[in-house]
Amino acid sequence: MIVLIRKIRLTPKGEIDIMVEAEIISPDSFAGKSEAELCELSVWQGPRQVPLGEFFEVEAWDEETTGDGDGTVDILIDGDASRIKRIGQRMTSGRIEILGSAGMHLGSEMAGGEILVRRDAGPWAGMNMSGGLLEVFGDVGDHAGSAYRGSWRGMSGGNILVRGNARSQVGGGMSGGEILVQGSVENFCGIRQSGGLIVVEGDAVRGVGAEMIGGSIAVLGEIHQFTPGFVAAGTERDPALGEGKVEGEFAKFLGDYAISKNPKGVLFVKEAVV
């Protein structure tokens, strides 16, 4: 089937001083707009509202292709966006690809669609996400896939894939969905988790699964300081987690007993490491 994809290319015009709040960069708000209209969309930079066209060259065209997804909006940021915040916030469909890095709150509260970042993403990537795919080739900052400050209702669905490292509080308050970090994480990965899956292929510093009451975490590398509220519950080979990404002999722990009398959180650690 021949379908029409709306392609939009944003090419950064130069260095950005004060960070820009650009939740407007989303397939949902770009849909149905001409180049000129896209340039006029306004973003906040500090106390002033500025048209998007001040920061980006904007090109938009329709492209025929085969497949499904007629009318899909496909956004390419052709360069560095590390000082642009909230890209793809609340997006429900379509695609965003960023050739450089992305700023804070990338894809926060996203419900669908796909975001691909070729380099790094700032803190709060995929905060409170409920659906879709967020893939970062480089590293992400703190609070990836976490709940907003003060709340423990975090990511409820969708997938986050980090090919590099993540920092602290990955998946904080997570209740559903999956996070895969191919590198290492720092502190409190899966804090207050109540559902969903976090897989860390590298190491974790400490506090893994602190105060978790449900869901699963697997750490394939080393945990430097183990969380005290977890209790050993035997071993498992190739535990059925995610899509078969976790293979080998694992020690299984239940927790966190520090917060609940009957916690359902499961933490897998490579037997060889234990």
Place this chain on the structure above:
Amino acid sequence: MPTMVIKNGSVFDPLNGIDGEVIDVFIKDGKVAKDLSSADLARAEVIDARGKTVMPGGVDSHAHVAGAKVNAGRLMRPEDHIGSVRQRTGISHSGSGYTVPSVYKQGYDYSTMGYTTVFEAAMPPLEARHTHEEMRSTPMLDMGAYLVLGNNWFLMRYLHEGEIDKAAAYVAWMMKTHKAYGIKCVNPAGVENWGWGKNVHSLDEPNIHFEVTAREVIRGLAEVNERLGMPISLHLHANNLGHPGNAEITKESLAVTAGVSPYQKMGVEWAETRMDPHRAQSVYLAHAQFNAFGGTSWRDFESGAEVLAKYVNRADHVVIDNGAVPFGPATCMTGDGPSIHDLYVLAGIGGQKWSNTDVELECGSGVIPFTYLKGNPISAIQWAIGLEMLLLVDDPWKTIMTTDHPNGGVFTQYPQVIAWLMSRRARDATAAECHKWGYDRSTLGGVEREMSLFEIAILTRANTSRTIGMAHRKGHLGAGADGDVAIYNIDPERFNPDDYAEIVRAFGKADFTIKDGMIVARQGEVVAVPDGRRYYCEPKVDEGLTRDVMVDVKEWFKYYTIGFANYPVPDKYLRNPVPIVVNGPAEAQEGR
């Protein structure tokens, strides 16, 4: 000065016995006038309110809107702010917060609903400066604050020793010192025990060290209150709040002041009213919902509202506000520290954030986020109790509508509460979405009563003002009253209680909010941002007595963490202060 005519509106002014009559309201120089001269008429701003409901500006007599615990609620809940943001306009500030809004947003939100006056429910003396700082920054509203005195060391000592005169002199000094408006009593004798990890659970249980009982504190403070002739009666947050079966102790607590005669001795000009504008109660019970629980545990928990309402129906010395639970997120905050701890334990999985504070020689405080869910059986019953407490009390002049903001719910949910009071269909619709205990374990399902606009005006302005002693200028449209008016898009001729969504809409955004004769909000938009007044009391007592009391105060002041000189609230903390002289020689003569 603003001069205005509001023409052709259907006016609901209960203190003047006006029930929906189509009459014109005149305002001259910011005050309600009988009529206007032709010269005044020529320059007057004219609003045509044909087919609309005209009421005095709304008065909230119990809300937590300023001070340390309110700000603790803001600080501990960033998640309460992210989704609730107000953009600034040319004349108004930005703001944020749903259950605990920033001071600016709070002022604007109240004003756009037609409210012009709001009283802070609990000001700990040591936090009076903070409270006044927040009130000073709250735009558009006239305000005042009740001083928390039910577990005060000096008062507990005086009341236990029966030194009522000294207690009165101390209270008088405290009102002046902290620029406070009335006496608030929170969990009498119990909060002091909480300093030792304990509480009191009956009226006659002496507390630790002071050996004073809740009964002695309630009785003593009520006597002090009437001896001084304060505008508002004793405002009571009763013992055992939030515990199953507490309706009984609530009844007993109210009975304590039955023999105390209400007696206002205020040096003020009284605007004209057809009804007696003086309060008739010697106790004003706060958020009755939280103190009208039946059952003996959470398993057999049920509404105790019928028991309490029956008592209130028989008693002539009681006014209550309900503290409705309109469902959704709330932030519980109170001077009753132990009740917050109990809620923390009850809320289930540990690790929930909460806070508790001991306020030195004075009181305590606690804050905890809480969400009332329709599917939760306890929440559903609390929803029912909140409405029963207003619907089962026959005389509307004994009731006031609140949500105990932000404890039972948020003040911006008042329109929803009004809809439930006015429409049985609205109640049935909500009950159908609730856990079945809502109707099964209360009498609400059998209540036919639907309140009229006249009754709503009593519960939200007229009786509120009368109860707190502001009816000399607020809560009615008699000559000399403040020119505070709310105009709602409700045509009483076509009013249909079954269309409850319309009630919510109409009370959510006043068509006009008028303060001191000036339009301040129009259809939800803030159009002018005046500074409000700050009311407080200056009770007069014998100077020799005050000197004696000061000796006691200074003796124990060593237990405070601050120096005596830093204790009072300086005058500069108040913008537009309005001191009310109480118990002055002239006032004592004039008292009823």
